[in-house]
Amino acid sequence: MSQQDFGRVAVLFGGTSAEREISLKSGQAVLQALQQAGVNAQAFDPAEQNIGDIKAYDRAFIVLHGRGGEDGTMQGALELLGVPYTGSGVLASALGMDKTRTKQLWLGCGLPTPAYARLTANTDFAQVIAELGLPLMVKPAHEGSSIGMRKVEKAEDLQPAYEFAAKYDSEIIAEKWVTGKEYTIVILCDKALPIIRLQPHQSHGFYDFEAKYNANDTQYLCPCGLSDEDEQALQALAVRAFNMVGATGWGRIDAMRDEQGNFWLLEVNTVPGMTDHSLVPMAAKAAGLSFEQLVLTILAQTNK
Numbered sequence: 001m002s003q004q005d006f007g008r009v010a011v012l013f014g015g016t017s018a019e020r021e022i023s024l025k026s027g028q029a030v031l032q033a034l035q036q037a038g039v040n041a042q043a044f045d046p047a048e049q050n051i052g053d054i055k056a057y058d059r060a061f062i063v064l065h066g067r068g069g070e071d072g073t074m075q076g077a078l079e080l081l082g083v084p085y086t087g088s089g090v091l092a093s094a095l096g097m098d099k100t101r102t103k104q105l106w107l108g109c110g111l112p113t114p115a116y117a118r119l120t121a122n123t124d125f126a127q128v129i130a131e132l133g134l135p136l137m138v139k140p141a142h143e144g145s146s147i148g149m150r151k152v153e154k155a156e157d158l159q160p161a162y163e164f165a166a167k168y169d170s171e172i173i174a175e176k177w178v179t180g181k182e183y184t185i186v187i188l189c190d191k192a193l194p195i196i197r198l199q200p201h202q203s204h205g206f207y208d209f210e211a212k213y214n215a216n217d218t219q220y221l222c223p224c225g226l227s228d229e230d231e232q233a234l235q236a237l238a239v240r241a242f243n244m245v246g247a248t249g250w251g252r253i254d255a256m257r258d259e260q261g262n263f264w265l266l267e268v269n270t271v272p273g274m275t276d277h278s279l280v281p282m283a284a285k286a287a288g289l290s291f292e293q294l295v296l297t298i299l300a301q302t303n304k
Helices: 020-036 051-056 073-081 090-097 099-108 125-132 155-165 209-213 228-245 279-286 291-300
Strands: 008-012 040-044 059-062 116-119 136-140 150-152 172-176 180-188 196-199 219-221 250-258 263-269
Touching: 008 020, 008 051, 020 040, 020 291, 051 073, 059 073, 059 291, 073 090, 090 099, 090 228, 090 263, 099 116, 099 172, 099 228, 099 263, 116 125, 125 136, 125 155, 125 172, 136 155, 150 155, 155 172, 180 228, 180 279, 180 291, 196 279, 228 250, 228 263, 250 279, 279 291
Parallel strands: 008 040, 008 059
Antiparallel strands: 116 172, 136 150, 136 172, 180 196, 180 250, 196 219, 250 263
């Protein structure tokens, strides 16, 4: 497909979620790359423009992160308006944005993901610790970019961590902590790209918002250090997890490997970041794709 065949492309970024600032950076990078490639691409911020105006475009490249863009609502609106778009459809987007239901789906399919508990203001926090142990990771079920997340190492810190997460979402989960190495697996055209191992500085405790977007001491290791056999096994697991959610086009699976060598699925991202600190462009580069080639490949897989 030539660049002219894409027609007039709206690059959707910004939006109203807690991840707006990251989306603005991702969207500008995608917009610039498409324009440099000769695509008739224009910026479209749903927070500042009427979504009905999207009908003037031939297709949409979604770079909205978080709720209102990554959770199926924008995908549903575009389908109603008859505008083809990039990435996963309504169901997969909604599932992928909901960490609780993603885990329930994976567990139902026999895929490995850490044990968890849903938290409310009436939760018996001592019982959660008795069942899951410490440390724990507390996270909002519908946020990305590690927003609202806290590692809990002491029993008295669980309720404050819940209250902190509850500022961002009405559904909160506590997840069993996995001690080990963290990996990310980018999926593009139904195939896993070279795996990246994430090694944040010990001062962060985990791969948090600061380590993701602002720190310069986070290490991104690609090759990831796994044996060829283990890397292929994790890639296959990631593709299966991605497919089980019904995700399509492009995305990212985050996973851990514990000290016993077992892999654990953490979450799926159906509209991952595309900033200069982001993992999708890194994995694409390792696979021999420039950023421009990456965005054109994503755009070529537009949902009809």
